[in-house]
Amino acid sequence: MSMAATEAKAPAEQVAKTKGYWSGVLKRFSRDPVAVTCAVIVLLLILAAIFAPYLGLNDPYKASMIKRLKPIGFPGFPLGTDEQGRDMLARLLYGGRLTLFVGLMPVVFAFGIGSTLGLIAGYAGGWVNTIIMRTVDVFFAFPSVLLAIAISGALGAGIVNSIVSLTIVFIPPIARVAESATSSVRALDYIDAARASGGNALTIIRVHVLGNVLGPIFVYATSLTSVCMILAAGLSFLGIGVRPPEPEWGLMLNTLRTAIYVNPWVAALPGLMIFITSLCLNLLSDGLRSAMNVKD
């Protein structure tokens, strides 16, 4: 932003000293082995999901009555097969596409809408705040799972509808975090100083508020992605999210649950994927949180 202009004008020897805020965050983040490992795992999962068709896997939809519920390590099926004889490895990697998409998209949308609402409420204060935040509070009356199920049920099954319902579920908590972060920043003297310098609300929010509140909101939102993924899987598990035969971890967990006595290891695999992904996302958000703290 303004850094670019500064660097352009400053003599050459100072440019070396000039470090942006984000390069510092990156430096601190790279020194955290746990967070880096988790970032790598999440990245691999996302890449595997995106490039699943090019990995030379079996067809995830191809069923076989003979090869049902084969154990891990069965020739030709490194992770065994499911109750319809479909390749588990292929289904898990393909399943990542839908699961991650339905897990991440609602958080992305809710992050955009929720932070905007929270920023407006926190910066404006007064009756604007009361209207926005009391409306948001209404959604807190319902447990998030119940709310997601209710909205999804009302809209009908399907990927788009589950994304919409999960977005609605996650707007209130993000808006609340954004509001509390904004109103605490709003009370600081540098906002008053900026107002005294004649800045209008938009400029002050852009230059002085956003940078100081987006970090905490972003970190909070990353921690929600794991919850969102589990909720999305839960919706599929209940049959109001993704429909069979699409591979999706929650749905797979549901269809394989009857096989838990026959082949427990294979049946547990989708759950393991959900577990690993949400654990990594949580640790990643923890790492981000500490890397974004300038004072350390």
Place this chain on the structure above:
Amino acid sequence: MTRQEDRGGPRQPLLIAKDLKRHFPIRSGLLNRQTATVHAVDGVSFDVKKGEVLGIVGESGCGKSTTARLMIGLIELDDGQIIFDGDVLGEDITLKELRRGVQMVFQDSYASLNPRLTILDSVAFGPKINGLEDPEGKARNLLKRVGLEPDRFAHRYPHELSGGQRQRVNIARALAMEPRLVILDEAVSALDKSVEAQVLNLLNELREEFGLTYIFISHDLNVVRYISDRVLVMYLGEVVEVGPAEAIYHNQAHPYTSSLFAAMPSMDPDNRTEEPPLAGDPPNPINPPSGCRFHTRCKFAESVCSAAKPKLSVIGGDETHLAACHMMDPASGHSQSFREAAE
């Protein structure tokens, strides 16, 4: 530097505050009903002459900071008028125009700088959004002027500076707007003594160099005496005494001012404080006492003090020295008023 021009001439006070009032509602209960009112600033009037330093002193909670924030529009006025160099705020000039001429330095040097901006960006922010030319260059010059070598400091973040250095940045930030009046709200109170002295000297130099006028708010009477030409004493949201610094320091008229100065620790072992200082806390500004607000703690209080509110009136022959006390008014009916008047 393109400083705003002097329009009213040297005799026009730079800023006149007329009967400023600000009451904060206290809301509680189910429907957010207003249950009480804090009388934070209640009819404060004063003027600031061009080029002078007006000190404002008083206990915590007496409305010093609220007054400061009212003057720069950070808090809205309930009632009253602000006249800047002859221009009435809201009629002749807008709030934005007023803020070009008035800037403020806050007490908390850390909270008053955005932790995510380099100090150069913080100082350049005001000029940049106001479209002044070369905001970065101006910021570098000002940082240099307040004693922070731009090559070493410009790209640092606030947490990388000491308290004194941060307060220098805040001063540079205020000056970057090319103001004529700078409100220093406890600007040196949080600094340790040696740094405080350096910053005070810097403020004095800057005032001469840029032809500034200061309103200097502090609870530290020694500092106020050092820097101020005139001093205004506030108590519970009202002005109780105003006058030249030396008159206030040597010849206090209002009993509150006297007790304030009596509470000052003496540096001279032979001149110890004999009388006990003022007891108790100021009354709650939610329900300020009737009449003279000081009568609950004043040792000269009589029935007239709780019945009628004293007006600011001239003390002795000095036109510039005013106090709000019934003892200064022979017609008030206070038993000591004749003695005081005779002196």
